[in-house]
Amino acid sequence: MELANIEKLVEKYLNAETTLQEETTLKNYFTEGSVAPHLQEYAYMFTYFTAQKTETYTKTIELEPKKSKRRNYKWLSVAASVVLLFSVYIGKQEYEKYQALKQFEQISKGLRLLSQNLKKGEQAVATLYTYENTVNKILK
Numbered sequence: 001m002e003l004a005n006i007e008k009l010v011e012k013y014l015n016a017e018t019t020l021q022e023e024t025t026l027k028n029y030f031t032e033g034s035v036a037p038h039l040q041e042y043a044y045m046f047t048y049f050t051a052q053k054t055e056t057y058t059k060t061i062e063l064e065p066k067k068s069k070r071r072n073y074k075w076l077s078v079a080a081s082v083v084l085l086f087s088v089y090i091g092k093q094e095y096e097k098y099q100a101l102k103q104f105e106q107i108s109k110g111l112r113l114l115s116q117n118l119k120k121g122e123q124a125v126a127t128l129y130t131y132e133n134t135v136n137k138i139l140k
Contacts, residue, residue, distance in 0.1 A: 003036055010042055 009026050012018045018026070029035070030046035 006036075006039065010039065 006026070006029055009018060009022050013023065013026060026042075027046050027050065030039075030043040031050055035043045
């Protein structure tokens with residue numbers, strides 16, 4: 001009867017349905033030494049599990065300390081700030097040049113209009129002088 005019970009427990013163990021008490025029963029059965037021949041393959045597994053519980057790693061593990069990447073980010077943020085300030089300064093200078101050029105064009109256009117109007121006035125005055133000269137010739 002015990003062998004049938006062990007076979008059922010092995011089947012439950014393989015399906016991951018056993019409790020801790022049932023697993024302890026299986027471990028005790030397979031580590032005692034009197035195991036049925038058709039269950040011998042499971043004896044190797046349970047003896048391995050018990051042997052591995054006592055094994056410990058005795059060597060020291062040397063870990064390299066991690067290098068902080070914060071320094072790189074600090075310098076990166078400083079460099080980005082400098083580039084931003086430089087680009088704002090250059091952009092402001094270019095904008096002022098553009099505004100000065102725009103004002104120069106507007107002033108040039110206004111002076112051209114003034115020059116054209118003065119030429120028209122000069123021509124009108126010249127025709128008046130011509131008219132006055134003819135009147136003076138007639139009256140003399």
